[in-house]
Amino acid sequence: MFLHKTNKNFIQFLNKTPPKRHHFRPIKSVSESSVSVPKEAEAERDDFEDDPTQELSYLDEETDPESITEWELDFCSRPILDIRGKKLWELVVCDNSLSLQYTKYFPNNVINSITLKDAIVTICDDLGVPIPEKIRFFRSQMQTIITKACKELGIKQIPSKRCLSLLLWLEERYETV
Numbered sequence: 559m560f561l562h563k564t565n566k567n568f569i570q571f572l573n574k575t576p577p578k579r580h581h582f583r584p585i586k587s588v589s590e591s592s593v594s595v596p597k598e599a600e601a602e603r604d605d606f607e608d609d610p611t612q613e614l615s616y617l618d619e620e621t622d623p624e625s626i627t628e629w630e631l632d633f634c635s636r637p638i639l640d641i642r643g644k645k646l647w648e649l650v651v652c653d654n655s656l657s658l659q660y661t662k663y664f665p666n667n668v669i670n671s672i673t674l675k676d677a678i679v680t681i682c683d684d685l686g687v688p689i690p691e692k693i694r695f696f697r698s699q700m701q702t703i704i705t706k707a708c709k710e711l712g713i714k715q716i717p718s719k720r721c722l723s724l725l726l727w728l729e730e731r732y733e734t735v
Contacts, residue, residue, distance in 0.1 A: 613662050623687040627691040630653065630723055632700075632728060640665050648662070653723070672707075694716045696724070698717065
């Protein structure tokens with residue numbers, strides 16, 4: 559009973575607007591004071607590390623790309639503003655083992671099924687994985703866009719609250735990114 563209530567609360571939490579984005583610096587294995595870095599390079603590095611729209615494209619090298627046939631996907635607005643003062647949208651894709659991880663940001667004026675379809679093809683091309691057989695998603699607000707993009711690519715779309723890897727990864731991202 560407790561587990562069911564926790565999952566329900568967790569899903570409700572994710573369906574709400576995520577908390578304000580925090581900037582963080584990853585922990586380094588070498589202390590920064592022990593390394594000499596030119597001022598220009600340090601400023602450039604700070605700009606890169608503090609960029610909230612830094613994208614992620616990752617495929618575990620020990621995983622056979624052909625074995626990744628089912629994805630979990632989320633496409634939602636984030637509390638990050640573009641140069642026009644409009645919210646950016648984030649596409650987050652993973653597989654159930656997190657061997658595949660991908661994020662990309664989009665301005666709000668290009669959010670449609672064509673953009674999503676192109677992004678799915680780009681993920682496959684960039685990471686060398688096949689078009690997935692199935693895509694799971696939990697946000698009912700995005701069902702029309704996701705369904706249309708998937709149908710055009712011949713992918714079975716599955717609305718599901720069982721996107722556990724994605725939900726855990728999103729929770730971690732909301733806390734750290």
